[in-house]
Amino acid sequence: MARGTQEGERTLLILPDELRRSRLISDDYRKLQETLHKDPLYGVASTHYAPVVAKVVNQYGVEELLDYGAGKGRLAQTLGAQRMVTHPLRIQHYDPAVPDWADAPEPCEMVACIDVLEHIEPELIGNVLDDLQRVTRSIGLFTVATTPAVKVLEDGRNAHLIVEPSEWWLPQIMGRWDLHTFQKTDDGFLVLVMAREIQH
Numbered sequence: 746m747a748r749g750t751q752e753g754e755r756t757l758l759i760l761p762d763e764l765r766r767s768r769l770i771s772d773d774y775r776k777l778q779e780t781l782h783k784d785p786l787y788g789v790a791s792t793h794y795a796p797v798v799a800k801v802v803n804q805y806g807v808e809e810l811l812d813y814g815a816g817k818g819r820l821a822q823t824l825g826a827q828r829m830v831t832h833p834l835r836i837q838h839y840d841p842a843v844p845d846w847a848d849a850p851e852p853c854e855m856v857a858c859i860d861v862l863e864h865i866e867p868e869l870i871g872n873v874l875d876d877l878q879r880v881t882r883s884i885g886l887f888t889v890a891t892t893p894a895v896k897v898l899e900d901g902r903n904a905h906l907i908v909e910p911s912e913w914w915l916p917q918i919m920g921r922w923d924l925h926t927f928q929k930t931d932d933g934f935l936v937l938v939m940a941r942e943i944q945h
Contacts, residue, residue: 768869768872768876769841769869769872769873769876770841770842770865770866770869771866771869774866775841775842777898777899777900778841778842778864779842779843780899781842781896781898781904782816782817782842782843784896787816787896790859790860790888791812791815791816791819791820791823791857791859791860792819792820792822792823794820794857794859794860794886794888794935795820795823795824795827795829796829797886797935798810798820798824798857798859798886799824799829799830801855801884801886801937802824802830802834802855803829803830803831803832805855805883805884806832807834807854807855807883807884808832808833808834808835808854809834809835809836809837809853809854809855810834810835810836810837810853810854810855810856810857811836811837811838811839811850811851811853811855811856811857811880812836812837812838812839812857812859813839813850813856813857813858813861813877813880814839814840814858814859814860814861814864815838815839815840815843815846816840816843818838818846820836820857820859821836821838824836837850837851837853839880850880851880852879852880852881852882853880853881853882854882854883854884855881855882855883855884855885855886856877856880856881856884856885856886857885857886857887858877858885858886858887858888859886859887859888860888860890861887862874862887862889862907862914863889863890863891863894863905863906863907863908863933864904864905864906864907865906865907866906867906867907870907870917871917874917874918874921875921877921878921878922878940881922881938881940882940883939883940884937884938884939884940885922885936885937885938885939885940886935886936886937886938887918887935887936887938888930888933888934888935889911889914889933889934889935889936890905890932890933891908891909891910891911891914891932891933891934892905892908892932892933893905893908911927911929911933911934914934915927915936918936918938921938922938922939922940922941923938923939923940923941924936924938925937925938925939
């Protein structure tokens with residue numbers, strides 16, 4: 746049975762792992778994603794955004810970072826290999842399609858969610874955004890593609906399950922965080938958001 750707990754001003758809902766996972770990704774889609782992750786060119790967009798992540802980490806003195814939808818962990822690899830961060834940084838990974846990183850992540854000072862949200866099953870996007878809100882203690886840096894992907898899933902669907910303009914995404918983002926920065930990118934947009942206290 747689910748139970749609640751308090752963390753500062755936040756009320757957290759604690760769910761058994763299996764139930765929590767099913768609220769964020771279906772079993773069938775998780776298996777499709779596991780197959781896609783075997784492609785060495787899939788799940789590597791975070792390397793492109795590593796300098797942006799590093800800039801935010803350095804500017805705000807962030808000491809812990811969660812890579813939400815970490816794929817192959819290339820964000821952490823790039824930040825480390827290129828020594829982009831000027832101080833010690835603890836990095837946590839979460840990805841439901843990577844067994845070693847599939848456990849529920851702990852709330853973190855900063856969350857990077859790079860090239861992930863457009864891949865979420867449309868009927869579960871609200872749950873995933875709620876989970877992102879749960880784990881973002883202070884700062885979030887999210888990128889979203891608003892155009893179809895080149896890749897196609899084994900079942901014939903485009904790899905970007907949600908193809909919507911920023912006008913569709915922004916109300917859902919701004920309903921959960923304070924918007925600090927919005928920037929258009931070649932294939933979508935990025936946002937820098939700040940956590941807000943959850944009112945009881």
